[in-house]
Amino acid sequence: MKAVCWQGKHKIRVENVPDPRILNDRDAIIQVTSTAICGSDLHLYDGFIPSMAHGDILGHEFMGEVVEKGKGVASLKVGDRVIVPFTIACGQCGMCRRGCWSLCDNSNPNAWMLERLYGASGSGLFGYSHLYGGYAGGQAEFVRVPFADVGPFRVPDHLSDDQVLFLTDILPTGYMAAENCDIQRGDTVAVWGCGPVGLFAIKSAYLLGAERVIAIDRVPERLDLARDVCLAETLNFEDDDVIERLRAMTGGRGPDSCIDAVGLEAHGAGSLGARYDNVKTQMMLATDRLEVLRQAIHACGKGGVVSIPGVYGGYLDKVPVGAAFAKGLTLRMGQTHVHRYLPRLLSLIEDGVIDPSFVISHHVRLDDAPKAYEMFLKKEDGCTKVVMRP
Amino acid sequence: MPSGDVVLALHPSISMHRNVNDWERLASVVAGVLLLNLARQQQGSVRNAAAAGGIGLVARGAAGYCPINAVTGRTRRRDDPRRALSGRRGVRIDESVTIQASASTLFAFWRNPEYLPKVFPHLAKVESLDANRSRWTIRGPAGVPVSWDARIVNEIPGEKIAWESLPGSDVASAGSVTFRPLRRGGTEIRVVMQYDPPAGKLGASLAWLLGRNPSADVRESLRTLKRIIETGEVATTEGQSAGARRGSYRIIEAIA
Numbered sequence: 001m002k003a004v005c006w007q008g009k010h011k012i013r014v015e016n017v018p019d020p021r022i023l024n025d026r027d028a029i030i031q032v033t034s035t036a037i038c039g040s041d042l043h044l045y046d047g048f049i050p051s052m053a054h055g056d057i058l059g060h061e062f063m064g065e066v067v068e069k070g071k072g073v074a075s076l077k078v079g080d081r082v083i084v085p086f087t088i089a090c091g092q093c094g095m096c097r098r099g100c101w102s103l104c105d106n107s108n109p110n111a112w113m114l115e116r117l118y119g120a121s122g123s124g125l126f127g128y129s130h131l132y133g134g135y136a137g138g139q140a141e142f143v144r145v146p147f148a149d150v151g152p153f154r155v156p157d158h159l160s161d162d163q164v165l166f167l168t169d170i171l172p173t174g175y176m177a178a179e180n181c182d183i184q185r186g187d188t189v190a191v192w193g194c195g196p197v198g199l200f201a202i203k204s205a206y207l208l209g210a211e212r213v214i215a216i217d218r219v220p221e222r223l224d225l226a227r228d229v230c231l232a233e234t235l236n237f238e239d240d241d242v243i244e245r246l247r248a249m250t251g252g253r254g255p256d257s258c259i260d261a262v263g264l265e266a267h268g269a270g271s272l273g274a275r276y277d278n279v280k281t282q283m284m285l286a287t288d289r290l291e292v293l294r295q296a297i298h299a300c301g302k303g304g305v306v307s308i309p310g311v312y313g314g315y316l317d318k319v320p321v322g323a324a325f326a327k328g329l330t331l332r333m334g335q336t337h338v339h340r341y342l343p344r345l346l347s348l349i350e351d352g353v354i355d356p357s358f359v360i361s362h363h364v365r366l367d368d369a370p371k372a373y374e375m376f377l378k379k380e381d382g383c384t385k386v387v388m389r390p
Numbered sequence: 391m392p393s394g395d396v397v398l399a400l401h402p403s404i405s406m407h408r409n410v411n412d413w414e415r416l417a418s419v420v421a422g423v424l425l426l427n428l429a430r431q432q433q434g435s436v437r438n439a440a441a442a443g444g445i446g447l448v449a450r451g452a453a454g455y456c457p458i459n460a461v462t463g464r465t466r467r468r469d470d471p472r473r474a475l476s477g478r479r480g481v482r483i484d485e486s487v488t489i490q491a492s493a494s495t496l497f498a499f500w501r502n503p504e505y506l507p508k509v510f511p512h513l514a515k516v517e518s519l520d521a522n523r524s525r526w527t528i529r530g531p532a533g534v535p536v537s538w539d540a541r542i543v544n545e546i547p548g549e550k551i552a553w554e555s556l557p558g559s560d561v562a563s564a565g566s567v568t569f570r571p572l573r574r575g576g577t578e579i580r581v582v583m584q585y586d587p588p589a590g591k592l593g594a595s596l597a598w599l600l601g602r603n604p605s606a607d608v609r610e611s612l613r614t615l616k617r618i619i620e621t622g623e624v625a626t627t628e629g630q631s632a633g634a635r636r637g638s639y640r641i642i643e644a645i646a
Contacts, residue, residue: 003631020631021629023627023628023630026621026622054633055635072623092490093490093621106616106625107625109626109627135627136632147625
């Protein structure tokens with residue numbers, strides 16, 4: 001089969017690889033009908049995530065049809081059309097039982113590695129480095145799905161792939177980011193990053209009762225989507241002093257909650273902190289560029305929540321914990337508990353409350369993955385989201 | 391749980407057999423052979439004395455028994471767990487895991503000698519000798535089998551098993567497994583054990599350098615146990631598809 005393989009920093013190749021096969025009783029094989037490139041795939045593309053190996057198959061947003069299943073998978077039939085959560089969960093450990101699916105104890109075969117780095121390991125992830133299990137991803141014609149009796153979620157035929165594909169990751173991620181804000185009726189929420197997760201976070205914040213959402217980015221077409229489709233007020237961080245503007249727009253209180261939908265590769269806008277991060281990461285002295293997180297903590301109003309769906313990986317330098325403490329902020333973060341949100345979000349899609357397909361800017365063939373990654377990285381051609389059809 | 395939980399039962403050990411430790415046995419044989427060699431080049435009473443001494447040392451080394459030690463009560467063999475593991479001697483392992491299953495289920499699993507080798511990859515086999523005693527064989531460093539006989543010194547069904555090795559074992563060891571049910575659901579299993587590795591702590595360090603870290607091995611085994619009990623399988627990627635591999639996985643080792 002064809003698969004999108006990581007071959008080093010900024011090197012993506014579509015290769016012919018052996019078809020996947022059932023390795024455990026609870027596995028299933030899915031024939032992929034649609035798969036997307038996630039913003040977090042760009043962290044891999046840029047070589048920011050350690051423990052990638054040449055030949056790793058990428059992709060954690062994918063859906064398709066069940067073509068084979070192990071004998072432990074009673075809940076699926078061959079032919080079922082499913083979306084597959086990017087977090088792999090066993091459904092039976094203490095974490096899964098509490099609904100913390102992305103913290104599953106049992107799905108990461110390399111749990112010991114993350115234990116050494118972080119003290120404990122969350123769930124395995126598809127196509128996201130060997131620290132997270134080294135599972136082959138779904139940017140391929142076929143993919144093996146472990147614990148297939150728990151993850152794959154059937155979707156109705158009357159909804160198109162484009163409408164349901166993002167249930168795999170970015171729609172629940174945006175939703176959980178907003179839910180983590182404990183939004184009260186009438187709140188103002190600020191969202192850094194108007195990529196797909198940020199856009200879904202804006203929509204979700206309104207659904208959960210926010211009165212105003214202020215979105216921050218610098219890419220014009222993304223700001224347009226935030227304003228025109230998601231109805232946010234927008235700030236361009238290259239033109240505006242974000243913290244001053246947020247203060248002015250909120251009667252001096254600051255936003256009630258702030259969402260960092262950017263993560264470890266923040267660009268900043270030539271601020272001192274951003275330049276500092278840039279130099280340090282380029283000298284391999286730092287792991288993350290965190291100017292957005294600093295701004296979010298600094299801007300957030302007293303007693304507020306800073307919610308972090310953006311990915312961070314290492315030891316963060318110059319985090320204004322003093323400001324967070326002084327203002328009594330709550331910081332919430334983590335991989336998305338995708339499984340938890342699927343029924344609720346599917347019904348929002350079915351009822352027409354959300355049509356996630358608005359974020360898609362490009363449809364390409366799997367063969368065009370190398371070009372698509374480059375285009376997405378450089379934000380060329382108004383690229384917000386790429387969906388590939390094998 | 392205090393370390394006193396490693397039950398080191400006092401039992402009378404009148405050493406009628408081996409009372410010389412392994413290194414000393416080796417040294418005895420070497421010294422004996424040298425002495426016999428010396429005797430060949432000597433004459434008269436010196437030759438006789440050297441020959442007698444040489445034979446005695448070789449026999450002491452080969453048998454592991456020294457009459458002088460027996461008379462003076464000196465026992466340097468380290469197969470008595472009470473001696474080998476007292477104070478700061480021995481290597482200590484203390485690992486635990488939480489499993490969503492009842493203590494009685496987990497206890498039954500642990501008590502079945504057939505199951506443990508499925509979980510502990512280095513455990514070659516466990517043989518029951520009688521109701522209380524069993525023989526344990528592990529694949530030691532460099533694949534050399536190491537075995538010991540153990541007896542259960544304390545057993546509370548569903549709660550605890552404690553054991554110690556019997557005299558004559560390759561490795562003196564003692565340990566306990568406790569099962570603690572949690573109010574939030576599930577059971578904590580805690581394994582505390584101490585053992586006197588062949589070639590002492592230096593040997594343990596060497597084994598660690600060669601990639602065998604007993605604490606990490608036990609932790610991985612407990613993880614495997616948890617996965618088998620909770621999910622019925624062990625998550626793996628072995629045998630999955632991949633593109634062209636290049637280089638090794640060194641990057642992973644560097645992080646770990």
